[in-house]
Amino acid sequence: MDLVMDIYKATADFPKDEVYGLISQMRRCSVSIPSNIAEGSGRHSTKEFIQFLFTANASLSELETQVEISRRLGYIPDTAMLVESIKRIRTMLLNLIKSLKNKLTEIN
16 A cells, blocks of 8 residues: 555656556556455455455556556656665565465465
């Protein structure tokens, strides 16, 4: 959720011609990450939860690319904080996926 807030703040000063481009795309990607985690956690099976976590990770990768594009275009001059947050979240997602997969293996 903090990453969503950071992305909204970072995109607030983008050029107005990016409203339907990078601004919209980055905001949707960032919202998609916690949304997929939440939806997956409400599913009936661990397998489904894992699939939603992979979807969240894919959105995170998409966002990472868009942050880099924004940096290259000069819209976000210092992306270090965002990149660090993305790395930290990716580590948490992958560790949760690994833990849930181990849980499935133990059950079977």
